[in-house]
Every structure is written in structure tokens, then in C-alpha cells.
Amino acid sequence: xxxxxxxxxxxxxxxxxxxxxxxxxxxxxxxxxxxxxxxxxxxxxxxxxxxxxxxxxxxxxxxxxxxxxxxxxxxxxxxxxxxxxxxxxxxxxxxx
Numbered sequence: 357x358x359x360x361x362x363x364x365x366x367x368x369x370x371x372x373x374x375x376x377x378x379x380x381x382x383x384x385x386x387x388x389x390x391x392x393x394x395x396x397x398x399x400x401x402x403x404x405x406x407x408x409x410x411x412x413x414x415x416x417x418x419x420x421x422x423x424x425x426x427x428x429x430x431x432x433x434x435x436x437x438x439x440x441x442x443x444x445x446x447x448x449x450x451x452x
Contacts, residue, residue: 371405372405373404373405374404374439374440374441374447375403375439376402376403376404377419377438377439377440378400378401379400380400380417380418381398381400382402382434382438383397384396384398384432384434385432385433385434386431386432387412388410388413388433389425390413395432404439406426406428406439406441406447407427407448407451408452409424409425409427409436409446409447409448410424410450410451411424412424412425412433415437416437417435417438418438419436419438419440419441422435422437422444424436426448
């Protein structure tokens with residue numbers, strides 16, 4: 357019998373991970389803009405699981421120019437311009 361807790365754990369364990377652009381140490385910010393503080397930097401070769409996405413500041417990067425920002429953990433956002441999602445649009449639910 358599956359409980360809600362087991363389903364959540366299973367979903368988190370199998371979440372799709374996306375590669376960050378090779379050669380980039382991407383700054384992780386507390387919100388969807390360069391005006392938000394940097395909370396950490398991703399290491400070279402990082403992959404991320406995208407929890408949700410939202411519109412924010414326009415950013416140009418190796419995967420184009422976009423205003424989509426990816427939420428990768430509570431209070432942590434990176435520009436989708438640095439993430440290889442294979443799409444110019446949303447690949448995860450919109451953040452609340």
C-alpha cells in the first residue's frame with residue numbers, strides 16, 4: 357500500500373535532472389533576477405532537478421535568451437538560459 361509520503365519520496369528520487377551548460381559555474385539566487393542575492397554557485401558539470409519555473413529577468417546564456425527561471429530547491433533559482441532542458445518553454449509546473 358502506497359502512502360502519500362512514499363509517493364513523494366519516489367517522485368523526488370526519480371525527478372528528471374538537467375545538465376548545466378558545460379564550463380559554467382552558475383550563480384544560484386534567492387529569486388528570479390540578478391537583483392536577488394547569490395546563495396551559492398553550482399560546480400562545473402552540475403545537474404539540477406527543476407521543482408517549478410517562473411518568469412523573471414531576461415537573461416542571455418549558452419542556451420539562448422529567456423526570462424524563465426528554474427527553482428532547484430526552496431529559495432534557489434537559476435536562469436533557464438544556463439540549463440539544457442531541450443525546450444524554449446516550461447518543462448516543469450509554474451511556481452506558485
